[in-house]
Amino acid sequence: MAETVVQGTEESGNGLYAALYEEIMSDVGKMAAVERSYLRLKPEVPLFIMSVRMRAKPAAKTIGAVASTRAERGSVYVSISDELYAPGVLRALWARYGRDDVVQTDRSDITVRGADASEEVDGLPVESQEQPVQEIIGALWRVMPEGIRNRRVISGGGVITAVATEEVTKPEYIEEAMEVHGKMVRGELRRSRC
Amino acid sequence: MYDGGVYRSQELYELVEDVGGVVLLKSQSSQLLTVTMSIPEEDRGLVEALCKDMGGEVKEVPLAGTEIAVVGPSLGRHHMPHPICDIAEYLRRSGAFTVVMGLARGRGKNTSQINLMESTIIDEYDACVFMMGNFKHCVEAKAGMILSHINAPTVLVCGPEPEGVQGTCDAVVSGVGRKASRMRETSERDKLDEITGRVIEVLGEKRRAIEEDPPYVLPSEVKALLENYGPIDMCLRPAPLVMHLDGLRAKIPYDENHEAVESMEVYGRPLGEVCVITPSKIDDSSILIRIKSRSQVEYEDSLRAERA
Numbered sequence: 001m002a003e004t005v006v007q008g009t010e011e012s013g014n015g016l017y018a019a020l021y022e023e024i025m026s027d028v029g030k031m032a033a034v035e036r037s038y039l040r041l042k043p044e045v046p047l048f049i050m051s052v053r054m055r056a057k058p059a060a061k062t063i064g065a066v067a068s069t070r071a072e073r074g075s076v077y078v079s080i081s082d083e084l085y086a087p088g089v090l091r092a093l094w095a096r097y098g099r100d101d102v103v104q105t106d107r108s109d110i111t112v113r114g115a116d117a118s119e120e121v122d123g124l125p126v127e128s129q130e131q132p133v134q135e136i137i138g139a140l141w142r143v144m145p146e147g148i149r150n151r152r153v154i155s156g157g158g159v160i161t162a163v164a165t166e167e168v169t170k171p172e173y174i175e176e177a178m179e180v181h182g183k184m185v186r187g188e189l190r191r192s193r194c
Numbered sequence: 195m196y197d198g199g200v201y202r203s204q205e206l207y208e209l210v211e212d213v214g215g216v217v218l219l220k221s222q223s224s225q226l227l228t229v230t231m232s233i234p235e236e237d238r239g240l241v242e243a244l245c246k247d248m249g250g251e252v253k254e255v256p257l258a259g260t261e262i263a264v265v266g267p268s269l270g271r272h273h274m275p276h277p278i279c280d281i282a283e284y285l286r287r288s289g290a291f292t293v294v295m296g297l298a299r300g301r302g303k304n305t306s307q308i309n310l311m312e313s314t315i316i317d318e319y320d321a322c323v324f325m326m327g328n329f330k331h332c333v334e335a336k337a338g339m340i341l342s343h344i345n346a347p348t349v350l351v352c353g354p355e356p357e358g359v360q361g362t363c364d365a366v367v368s369g370v371g372r373k374a375s376r377m378r379e380t381s382e383r384d385k386l387d388e389i390t391g392r393v394i395e396v397l398g399e400k401r402r403a404i405e406e407d408p409p410y411v412l413p414s415e416v417k418a419l420l421e422n423y424g425p426i427d428m429c430l431r432p433a434p435l436v437m438h439l440d441g442l443r444a445k446i447p448y449d450e451n452h453e454a455v456e457s458m459e460v461y462g463r464p465l466g467e468v469c470v471i472t473p474s475k476i477d478d479s480s481i482l483i484r485i486k487s488r489s490q491v492e493y494e495d496s497l498r499a500e501r502a
Contacts, residue, residue: 009331012354016328016371023374043329046303145327145372146272147302166302 002034005189008041017041021050021143028139029084033058033132038189039143040180048148049177050140051161051184058132063089064122076115080108088126096124136160154178157185195258195289196229198250203227209244213237216414218259218437219291230258230289232414255289256394259413259437262290263319263346267300267326267336276373278325281351284386285323285393291436293319297340303332306339313343314475318482320439321347321397323389324363328353328371337362347396351389364399365392397439404440409485410468411460413437416483419458419465420444425451441469441484448473448481455481467491 006014025031040049066085070077093102101113140162151164163177183189215233245252264282266273282292299307326333333356341362348363353371367389425446426434436443456466474480
């Protein structure tokens with residue numbers, strides 16, 4: 001279970017924001033990829049810092065990782081095991097073999113005509129290494145209050161930190177975000193246990 | 195409000211007319227029909243029996259004959275559809291005609307604002323439910339910046355309990371902040387009931403104020419008069435006539451129709467004499483009819499008599 005720590009100047013807003021954050025992260029399907037999250041909320045400034053430490057370094061995904069393939073009589077049959085990647089699989093197959101030779105027989109099964117071997121299909125990229133990171137950043141923007149549009153992202157060490165304010169991003173805001181980012185990389189900023 | 199099938203609905207309309215009642219709003223979606231009506235209390239049993247016979251149900255709707263704006267700081271996904279659309283849906287179930295809208299520049303904290311056009315549009319409605327977020331600091335700051343410009347009775351809905359917002363709104367319901375999913379839990383539904391209750395209270399005060407100096411004609415009488423007007427009859431919008439507590443909105447263009455509407459006769463007088471007829475600020479697509487109070491009509495009559 002991912003841990004979410006919220007620190008802010010408003011007690012009531014903190015609890016509500018933790019729930020909102022977890023709901024949005026689950027909604028975009030990224031909660032499982034998150035090990036720990038830290039949100040620093042200062043609505044009176046306004047300054048919002050959100051830092052996410054991921055469970056593992058995101059890696060590029062190929063069709064072989066998200067589907068099983070079988071070659072038979074000049075066609076390759078693809079059976080998608082993780083439906084989340086179904087659009088990506090279709091997109092990759094269409095780009096490689098064309099729409100006429102890629103037939104989606106049902107929700108998770110695709111027949112590819114003209115493919116010689118299943119290894120050839122297995123190797124096609126479905127998702128780049130960057131995509132999960134971009135999706136997490138997109139989810140963080142969804143969590144941020146609307147109108148807090150001046151945003152920066154710090155990334156590295158398996159941690160993504162987003163800092164946002166409404167008008168000018170002052171150097172001290174960036175410094176504060178860097179400090180939060182560093183602590184998250186070092187595994188600090190955990191929920192205190194009694 | 196009748197909620198049921200469209201089959202035999204003509205019988206219901208005839209009965210409502212026979213008992214001296216009036217149909218306030220009809221809404222048909224495929225074979226489903228919702229009819230908001232006003233009938234004398236003593237004939238309620240008769241109407242209920244017919245509705246039951248038709249396979250539908252009847253329920254009391256305290257917000258019938260009102261048009262309410264549910265407003266958010268923006269139309270962005272941070273504010274829509276939850277919980278604004280949930281609130282609007284609950285108000286509709288209580289009989290109100292609701293409109294959901296967002297401000298053009300309401301987002302943010304220091305840059306949040308409402309312009310004159312927006313506040314004038316909101317003032318066209320009987321009441322306004324304004325939705326704000328989870329931070330007390332922001333709610334208090336925005337109440338001063340935005341709500342103080344709205345003259346329509348306003349219910350502020352927000353997360354924390356704000357302080358110092360008296361005078362900017364008529365009621366506050368806290369405990370409903372920004373949400374990313376539907377309000378489907380029991381506690382959330384209770385909050386929606388609470389919001390509806392506060393809107394009923396706020397509109398009750400407005401009703402009492404109107405009763406102290408009643409309108410010259412009832413909005414339902416003006417509605418009955420306009421229903422036979424050709425452009426209204428041919429209007430394809432879902433509810434061409436929407437009643438307000440002190441008048442109604444006719445969803446036909448002002449420039450083409452205001453002269454004909456003004457010259458319609460009610461109790462032997464042209465409508466333009468007993469009502470203030472203006473174009474809606476939303477665009478030129480609807481006419482706003484505000485019925486003058488009896489004292490206002492009498493006063494204007496006396497001025498006319500003096501001049502003559």
